[in-house]
Structures are given as C-alpha cells and as structure tokens.
Amino acid sequence: MIRMxxxxxxxxxxQACGSSPDSDGTDDEARLAALSVTPGYKVGRPYEIxxxxxxxxxxxxxxxxxxxxxxxxxxxxxxxxxGERYDMRAYTAAHRTLQLPSIVRVTxxxxxxxxxxxxxxxxxxxxxxxxxxxxxxxxxxxxxxxGIARVRVTLLPSESRKVARMAKxxxxxxxxxxxxAALNADPPDSPATLVANSNGSLDPLRGPGWFLQAAAFRxxxxxxxxxxxxxxxxxxxxVPRQKGRQTLYLVRLGPYGSKDQALEALGRIREVGFDxxxxxxES
Numbered sequence: 001m002i003r004m005x006x007x008x009x010x011x012x013x014x015q016a017c018g019s020s021p022d023s024d025g026t027d028d029e030a031r032l033a034a035l036s037v038t039p040g041y042k043v044g045r046p047y048e049i050x051x052x053x054x055x056x057x058x059x060x061x062x063x064x065x066x067x068x069x070x071x072x073x074x075x076x077x078x079x080x081x082x083g084e085r086y087d088m089r090a091y092t093a094a095h096r097t098l099q100l101p102s103i104v105r106v107t108x109x110x111x112x113x114x115x116x117x118x119x120x121x122x123x124x125x126x127x128x129x130x131x132x133x134x135x136x137x138x139x140x141x142x143x144x145x146x147g148i149a150r151v152r153v154t155l156l157p158s159e160s161r162k163v164a165r166m167a168k169x170x171x172x173x174x175x176x177x178x179x180x181a182a183l184n185a186d187p188p189d190s191p192a193t194l195v196a197n198s199n200g201s202l203d204p205l206r207g208p209g210w211f212l213q214a215a216a217f218r219x220x221x222x223x224x225x226x227x228x229x230x231x232x233x234x235x236x237x238x239v240p241r242q243k244g245r246q247t248l249y250l251v252r253l254g255p256y257g258s259k260d261q262a263l264e265a266l267g268r269i270r271e272v273g274f275d276x277x278x279x280x281x282e283s
Contacts, residue, residue, distance in 0.1 A: 039084040039120070041167035042100045049125045058099045058164075060157040066130030068106065068151040070138035071123070080121040084173050087134070091180045094121035094132040095153075101167055101176060103159035103183075105275075106131065107152045108141040115140045116156070116183045118163065118176060158273030159183065210262035211254035211280040214269050216241075223249035226274070233268050254280075 044056040072088040080086050082100040093104065098119050107114035117137055124132035131153050135144060143149035163176050214230055217223040223238045230236045230253060239250040253269070256262040262279055269277040 038170045038172050039080070039082045039101075039167065040170065041164055042082045044081070044100075044122075052125070054096045056097045056099070060155060060160055062098070062155040063152065064130050065109070065150070065152045066128055067148050068108075068131045068133055068138075068141075068143075068153075069124055069126070069129050069148050070133045070135055070144065072135035082120050082167075084120060086121065089136045090134055090177060091115065091117045091137055091140075091184065092121070092134050093117045093119050093137065094123035095119045095130075096122060096125070098155070099160075099164065101160075101163045103156045103163055103180065104131075105154045105156060106133065106137065106141065107154070108143060109150045109152055111142050111149075113141050116159075116180055118180050154275065156183075156273075156275045157270065158275070210256040210259050211252055212256075212262060212266055212269060212277055213280055214251040214253060214274040214277045216248045216250045218246065218248065220249045223251050226251045229272060230269065230274075233272075234265050252280075 043058050046053060046055045048054070071086075071094070075086050076088045078086050080092075080100075081094075086092070093106070095102075095104075098104075100120055100122075102119045103116060104119060105114055105116050115137060117133065121132070124130075129148070131151065133141070138144040141149060141151070159179065163171075163179060166176055166179075212234075214236075215223075215226055217226070220238070220240075227236045227238055230251065234253045234256070236251065236253045239252055241248050241250055251274075253265060254262065256265060259279075266277055266279055
C-alpha cells in the first residue's frame with residue numbers, strides 16, 4: 001500500500017525508470033535484517049490507481065508480453081505490498097494482480113536473456129507496462145541503462161504454489177529467496193534450445209508416436225534428478241545433444257500412442273514443476 005501511495009505522489013520517478021541519486025542506497029546491515037522478515041501471503045481486494053481498477057487474483061497459469069521497467073534507489077527500503085522491505089539488489093518484481101508472493105520467469109525479447117524472480121509488490125502503474133523489476137534484475141536482463149524492455153512474463157505454477165505454502169507458513173524472505181537463487185543457479189533451458197535434426201524436424205526418442213520434452217540441462221546430474229522426479233509420469237530417458245561446444249541433456253518422455261495421451265502427460269509434467277515442457281512433433 002505504501003508503494004501505491006508513493007506511485008500517486010511520485011509518478012515522475014517511475015517514468016524515469018532508472019534515474020539514480022549519487023548514492024546507490026544499499027545498506028548491508030539493513031539488507032540482512034530484511035531477509036528475516038516474514039511477510040505472509042496476500043492476494044488482496046480490487047483497487048483503483050490513477051483511474052484504473054485492478055482485480056488481484058490467485059492464478060497458476062498465466063503468461064503476458066509487454067513493457068518492463070525497473071525501480072531502484074527511490075523505493076529501496078520501503079515496504080512492499082505484502083509487508084516486506086523492498087531490496088533493489090534482490091531478484092524481485094512488482095505486478096498489478098498476481099498473488100504475493102509468486103514466481104515468474106522474465107525473458108527480454110530483445111536479447112533472449114531470461115531470469116526467474118519473486119513477485120512481492122504491486123505495480124507498475126504507468127502506460128502499458130506489465131511488470132516492474134528490481135534494479136538487479138534489470139541489470140541481469142541487460143536493460144538497466146535503457147530503462148525499459150519488451151519482455152515475456154511466465155508464471156511458474158509449481159514454484160508459485162511452493163512459495164505460497166511457505167508464505168502461509170510464515171517463512172522468511174531469505175528462505176523464499178533461496179528458492180529463486182536455486183532456480184537461477186541452473187535453470188532448465190528455454191524451448192529455444194531444442195535441437196533439430198538434419199531435416200529440421202525434432203528428434204524423438206525412437207520409433208513413431210508422440211513425445212514430450214520436459215527440460216534441458218547443462219548439468220547431467222540435474223537431468224538425472226529430473227528423470228527421477230518424472231518416473232511416475234511415463235517412460236523417461238536423458239538424451240545428450242551437442243549444441244556448439246556445449247552438451248545439453250534433454251529429458252524426454254514417450255512414445256505415446258496418441259496426441260491426447262501425450263497432452264494428458266504434458267499436463268502432469270507441468271504440475272510437478274516442468275513449466276517449459278513441450279509436445280514434440282510426431283516421428
């Protein structure tokens with residue numbers, strides 16, 4: 001709520017999206033103290049800002065494209081909408097209607113860079129912007145100096161449910177941010193890393209049928225862990241594929257006898273946290 005009021009009286013600061021005072025506003029002791037805060041879980045009632053009415057809603061399937069901005073020193077240390085202290089060096093974000101907290105993947109559509117963040121605040125309330133990111137995230141995605149970027153924001157269902165449970169159980173900010181740190185340490189590759197065979201079609205496991213790709217990893221141990229997590233979904237194997245000088249380890253399931261069977265399995269895969277899982281073309 002404090003952030004909403006700040007927007008009303010300081011819209012010019014949001015419009016600058018990245019203008020900074022001489023000091024970077026960081027305070028290590030204050031940041032460490034903020035990690036011990038237990039902010040809780042919040043959806044919130046409908047509200048109105050600058051003549052626009054917003055309807056927060058708990059959801060676990062959602063994707064949106066639009067303009068992202070960032071907010072930094074002007075808000076550093078202030079209360080966020082769910083009651084924690086905003087840290088401009090954390091991997092966090094503000095959204096107008098998603099439940100707090102939730103976990104989203106943000107992809108810079110201009111550069112292809114992506115990262116995973118925790119939504120803990122309300123905003124942005126300016127033009128057609130879809131998400132407001134911390135200064136740290138803007139740096140990671142490569143648009144801090146530019147101020148804005150066109151992005152895709154994808155809600156991660158399994159991770160969002162997990163932090164919701166943690167928040168309801170009064171987990172600390174540090175405990176929830178450890179989830180984000182682990183995801184960013186070695187995230188599944190995006191669908192763009194699928195490797196095509198020589199005739200341009202996707203390379204399935206073997207034989208005719210429908211196949212699923214749950215994820216792709218750089219680390220074979222992570223691929224093996226993913227295969228173990230999916231053992232109850234269907235026949236699963238790890239398929240190494242060379243991409244330039246790098247080997248990717250693709251976690252694939254199948255074959256399935258029909259597209260409907262494959263789509264049913266795809267839903268189950270996404271329920272256990274593999275949000276970028278794909279249906280592969282029939283052999």
